[in-house]
Amino acid sequence: MQMEPKTIHGNLNISDHVIATIAETVVREVKGVALMGTAPISAKTAGGSKSVVLSTEDQVAMMDIYVVLNTRCNIQRTSEEIQKKVKSMVQDMTGIAVSRVNVHIQDVAADESQKY
Numbered sequence: 281m282q283m284e285p286k287t288i289h290g291n292l293n294i295s296d297h298v299i300a301t302i303a304e305t306v307v308r309e310v311k312g313v314a315l316m317g318t319a320p321i322s323a324k325t326a327g328g329s330k331s332v333v334l335s336t337e338d339q340v341a342m343m344d345i346y347v348v349l350n351t352r353c354n355i356q357r358t359s360e361e362i363q364k365k366v367k368s369m370v371q372d373m374t375g376i377a378v379s380r381v382n383v384h385i386q387d388v389a390a391d392e393s394q395k396y
Contacts, residue, residue, distance in 0.1 A: 294374050295327055297326065297327025298327070298374070299332075299341065300326035300327050300329035300332040300334060302370050302374070303329075303345060303366045303370060304329060304331060306362075306369045307331075307347060307365075310358060310362050312350050312354070312357075312361075313347055313350070314347075314348045314349055314388070314389035315347070316331035316348070317386035317387070318331065318346060318386070319331060319333050319344065323344065326343075331345060332344070332346075333346075340376075340377045341377065341379070342378070343366065343378065343382065344382045345366065345381060345382070345384065347362065347384070347385060348385075348387045348388065348389050350388065350389060350390075355385060362381070362383050363383060366378070
């Protein structure tokens with residue numbers, strides 16, 4: 281699946297892989313994220329990504345992002361930050377509207393600094 285936003289000069293073809301890479305890069309920078317998770321086998325992931333499922337309808341993107349968070353983070357705040365930053369960055373970088381970013385917390389992992 282390719283997203284094709286229109287510009288005044290013509291069309292752009294943006295692959296799912298590009299959108300997934302932008303999303304994963306943003307997610308990894310959010311404080312509280314330990315690592316990217318893995319989407320269920322039944323889900324069709326975006327462009328080879330194992331953590332981002334992308335679907336489109338009428339040139340509007342919807343994403344499911346799978347993550348593992350650090351044990352001491354605020355899960356709700358961290359998830360909302362992921363949603364806000366992914367939506368903003370994908371829209372800013374590609375011009376593609378994002379209607380929804382669903383965050384799936386698959387696990388929590390101990391932060392390295394928490395070891396005794």
